Amino acid sequence: MRLSPKFRTTTAIAAVSVVAAFALTACGSSSSKDEGITVVASTNVWGNVAQAVAGDTLTVTSIINEPSADPHSFETTPAQAAKITDASLVVYNGGGYDQFITDVLDAGKGNQKTVNAYNLFDGGIHANETTGASHDGHTHGSVNEHVWFDIPTVDAVAHSVADQLSALDPENAATYEANAQAYSQKLAGITTITDSIAAAHAGTGVAQTEPIAHYLLVATELEDVTPEEFTSAIEDGNDPSPAAIAATRELLTDKKARALVYNVQTQDKVTQDMRSTAEKAGIPIVEVTETLPEGLDYIQWQTQTAESLANALSAQ
Structure with missing residues (x-):
């Protein structure tokens, strides 16, 4: 998903130089009660997954919580860059979706542990490693980067977070x-519903306005009949x-x-006309x-989405 100022109702948060961040000390990252472990996620989607694994032991900080923030251009x-740089563990989507994380990690040259969801997609066929800062070679459009709709990938992320936290806090x-x-x-x-x-x-x-839910459609064996030219342009x-x-x-x-x-977070005149x-x-x-609706965790969110799709198909 990429936003265009001409058509989108959402706006990216104003840019501030990442380089300036490294002169700052760490500020505000939530930490383990016992070990001073800090965990940062790029969005509240991956932050919520990581928090489920961390449980009551520590609190995960998500950089993006607002629907108006576009991870592509964020x-x-x-202060945010300092949190990422000083984190013990960084959990992010990868695949070019939240490039701001990779930019900060590369600029900081830190040795923190990371979990890159895109690198875990399909058994890690895209992977470097999930420890240490990784480098995304994603070409936009070659593989769909919205891997939070792929349940096996989310499961792999949860277990990778557990592995990394176990190494940090035996x-x-x-x-x-x-x-x-x-x-x-x-x-x-969720898989029971999609099956x-x-x-x-x-x-x-x-049909889709954007290829956001691609992996949901793959799991349900539905056919996306939307012209690729349409969805690519909108995205x-x-x-x-x-x-x-x-x-x-x-x-x-x-x-x-x-x-x-229909992606309700990024609407324009064309998508509204299609609706x-x-x-x-x-x-x-x-x-x-693309981010968690208020008051829902990841499981509730994806369960409701899958149920909504099932109800839509059964209503006709």
Whole structure:
């Protein structure tokens, strides 16, 4: 997801030079009650996953909590950069999604431990290592970077966080491992829902305004019938071509798509028009977001999203 000032309702937080941050001392990172361990996550999505593993032993600090902040273009304040630089463990998405983390880690040349979710995707086929600062070679569009919708990757992140915290805090290793195992069981509940969707609706066409929920559609064996030219343009903050707009609108008016997966955090005139077209055609809307909705943890959020998709497909 990339925002365009011309069309987007969201705005990136004002940029402040990362380099200036390294003259500051560490400020405000939450720490382990016993060991002074500090854990920082790029967004509240990965912060919530890490917090589930950390439990009551420590508190995880998330740099991005606001829906108005775009991780693609986000630039840290000096205080935020200092938190990242001084953290014992940094948990982030990778794949070019939250590049600000990689920029700070590379500039700081620290030796903190990291967990890069994108590097853990599909068994780590993209990986360098999950310890030490990693370097992302992501080419935009080659692989979908929104891996928080891929449940096996989230599970791998939880267990990697447990491994890293256990290395930092051996006395509490059993707690971290137990928390990760319990989290796996909760994630399995989401997989149960996606498996049931696949069993009932495999091959069914759906449309998206952006390829945010790509891995949810993969898990449910649904077919994203949206023209790639449309979703790529929207994700990059550009105008889709008139032909791509017309083709996407036709999918909805002709009911070739059974649902419209709609990113409510980054709306513009084109996506709002598609939503209106879908509603007029009686096509259900499945709302998705990129950060945690207020009052929900990751498990609740993804459970509700999967259930919303199941209900949308069953309503017709």
